[in-house]
Amino acid sequence: MSNKFNASSLSEYCKSYARKVAGEFFAHHTVISGQELLKLSAVSQVNLFVISALSEKWRSDAERFRSPYFDFEHPDVRQAMQVFMNTVSQHISVRREHLEPLLAEATRRTLVLLYDPRYYFDDMLRNQSDFSLSAETAHQLTRYTQINKFVPAAIEERMKGKSSVYVNQALNWLDEILMQRGRELEKPDKYIPLFSEKVLLDPGVLLRKASYETVPPPTLSTPNKSFFDTEIETAVPSAQLVATPTSEFEPVINEAPSSSGTGGRTLFLDDSGPAAEPSSPSMQPSQMPTPSTDxxxxxxxxxxxxxxxxxxxxxxxxxxxxxxxxxxxxxxxxxxxxxxxxxxxxxxxxxxxxxxxxxxxxxxxxxxxxxxxxxxxxxxxxxxxxxxxxxxxxxxxx
Structure with a gap:
C-alpha cells in the first residue's frame, strides 16, 4: 500500500463513497446496467475501473467454460462463442451487494492514481505474471487509464516492435517518463469537488501529513457485438455509448475526446486489478566469509x-x-x-x-x-x- 495514505482513512473513505453512490442509485433501481455504470460516478476513472473489473470476470468465466473434450479453436465454435459472449456482455446486470465492493476498490485505485501515481504504475508493473510486461497488457493499461494517461501511453510507445519486456525495463522507463514529464501529472485538487459531491474528501485526513504537504499543486450495439466493443464519449459526470466494429474476440472500449478537455480515451476491458507488491526480502548480513563482490x-x-x-x-x-x-x-x-x-x-x-x-x-x-x-x-x-x-x-x- 502507498505510504502516502493513512490506510484506515483511505479504506473508510472508499467504503463510504461506494455506499453513498450505490445507495442513491439503488434507491430507485434493483440492478445496474453497463450503460448506467458508465455514468454512475462523477469521476469517470472510477466508472472505468468498475467496468474493467466486470470485464475481467467476463473473460475468466469464458475461460472456465472451455473443456478439454471439445475443439474450442474450430472456426464454428469460435464464432458461436463470440456471439454468445457478446450477447451476454450486452446484458450486464449487477446488484448492489455485488457492486459496492467493486466500487470501493475502483475509488481506492483512483485516489492512489491521483495522489501517488509513481506508486500506482509501479505496483501495476511489478504484479505482472512472470515479471514480464507484454505488449497486449501495456496496450490494455493505456486504454483503461484516463487520469495521467500519458504515462502508460509512453511505456507502450517504447515497446513498439517488442512482444514483451522484463518489468525491470518497464520500471526504468517509468522513472524516465516521470522525470521528464512529471509536470504533466494531473493536479488532484480539481477532483476533490467531484468526490465531495457525495462524501467530503479532505486530503488532510486521507493523507499522511508529510505526504499531503508534498502533493503537487447510449445506444446498445447489436447482439453480434460485445457491450465492451463500444466507443465512449466521456463527459463528467455522464457518458454515452456508441457501437463500433471489431474484428477480434476482444472487448474494447474507445473513449473519444470529451468536451471536458480530458482528451481522447481508449479503454480495453481486461484489467487484472491491483495486487500486493512483492515484499522486500530480509537482507540480513550473511555469515559467509566471502567478501561482497560486484x-x-x-x-x-x-x-x-x-x-x-x-x-x-x-x-x-x-x-x-x-x-x-x-x-x-x-x-x-x-x-x-x-x-x-x-x-x-x-x-x-x-x-x-x-x-x-x-x-x-x-x-x-x-x-x-x-x-x-x-x-x-x-x-x-x-x-x-x-x-x-x-x-x-x-x-x-x-
Missing part, C-alpha cells in the same frame, strides 16, 4: 587467476562444471537462498531455480538474475548470496 567483477580473467597463486584441490572442486543448478545447491545454501533472496518462499525459489536450469547459456541465466529476479525481489546485487548464486551459474555453464 556482479560485474565476477568475470575473472585468466591473467587474474594466474597471479592469485596456485589453485588448491578444494578450489578445483568448487570450480568444477555442474550439470544441474538445483542438485548442486547444498541444503544450507538452499535455506539461505529461500530466506535471503526469495522472501522465505520455497515455491518462488523452486520456480526460479527451474527457470535458471532451463537457460541455454550463462548470458541468458545472468539476464534472468539481473533483469528479472533482482528487481522482483529487491536483491542487493553486491550481497554474498547473489554472488554465490552467480558462481553456481558459472559452473553450470562452464
Amino acid at each position: 556482479v560485474s567483477t565476477l568475470e575473472a580473467t585468466p591473467q587474474a587467476e594466474e597471479t592469485a597463486g596456485p589453485v588448491t584441490i578444494g578450489e578445483t572442486f568448487y570450480r568444477a562444471p555442474i550439470e544441474s543448478i538445483s542438485k548442486s545447491i547444498s541444503l544450507n545454501q538452499k535455506f539461505m537462498f529461500i530466506n535471503q533472496l526469495f522472501n522465505g518462499s520455497a515455491a518462488s525459489y523452486n520456480e526460479a531455480i527451474e527457470d535458471l536450469d532451463h537457460a541455454t547459456s550463462y548470458e541468458q541465466a545472468r539476464d534472468l538474475v539481473t533483469n528479472r529476479y533482482s528487481a522482483q525481489y529487491s536483491w542487493d546485487m553486491k550481497s554474498d548470496e547473489v554472488n554465490m548464486l552467480i558462481d553456481i551459474l558459472k559452473r553450470r555453464f562452464a
Whole structure:
C-alpha cells in the first residue's frame, strides 16, 4: 500500500463513497446496467475501473467454460462463442451487494492514481505474471487509464516492435517518463469537488501529513457485438455509448475526446486489478566469509587467476562444471537462498531455480538474475548470496 495514505482513512473513505453512490442509485433501481455504470460516478476513472473489473470476470468465466473434450479453436465454435459472449456482455446486470465492493476498490485505485501515481504504475508493473510486461497488457493499461494517461501511453510507445519486456525495463522507463514529464501529472485538487459531491474528501485526513504537504499543486450495439466493443464519449459526470466494429474476440472500449478537455480515451476491458507488491526480502548480513563482490567483477580473467597463486584441490572442486543448478545447491545454501533472496518462499525459489536450469547459456541465466529476479525481489546485487548464486551459474555453464 502507498505510504502516502493513512490506510484506515483511505479504506473508510472508499467504503463510504461506494455506499453513498450505490445507495442513491439503488434507491430507485434493483440492478445496474453497463450503460448506467458508465455514468454512475462523477469521476469517470472510477466508472472505468468498475467496468474493467466486470470485464475481467467476463473473460475468466469464458475461460472456465472451455473443456478439454471439445475443439474450442474450430472456426464454428469460435464464432458461436463470440456471439454468445457478446450477447451476454450486452446484458450486464449487477446488484448492489455485488457492486459496492467493486466500487470501493475502483475509488481506492483512483485516489492512489491521483495522489501517488509513481506508486500506482509501479505496483501495476511489478504484479505482472512472470515479471514480464507484454505488449497486449501495456496496450490494455493505456486504454483503461484516463487520469495521467500519458504515462502508460509512453511505456507502450517504447515497446513498439517488442512482444514483451522484463518489468525491470518497464520500471526504468517509468522513472524516465516521470522525470521528464512529471509536470504533466494531473493536479488532484480539481477532483476533490467531484468526490465531495457525495462524501467530503479532505486530503488532510486521507493523507499522511508529510505526504499531503508534498502533493503537487447510449445506444446498445447489436447482439453480434460485445457491450465492451463500444466507443465512449466521456463527459463528467455522464457518458454515452456508441457501437463500433471489431474484428477480434476482444472487448474494447474507445473513449473519444470529451468536451471536458480530458482528451481522447481508449479503454480495453481486461484489467487484472491491483495486487500486493512483492515484499522486500530480509537482507540480513550473511555469515559467509566471502567478501561482497560486484556482479560485474565476477568475470575473472585468466591473467587474474594466474597471479592469485596456485589453485588448491578444494578450489578445483568448487570450480568444477555442474550439470544441474538445483542438485548442486547444498541444503544450507538452499535455506539461505529461500530466506535471503526469495522472501522465505520455497515455491518462488523452486520456480526460479527451474527457470535458471532451463537457460541455454550463462548470458541468458545472468539476464534472468539481473533483469528479472533482482528487481522482483529487491536483491542487493553486491550481497554474498547473489554472488554465490552467480558462481553456481558459472559452473553450470562452464
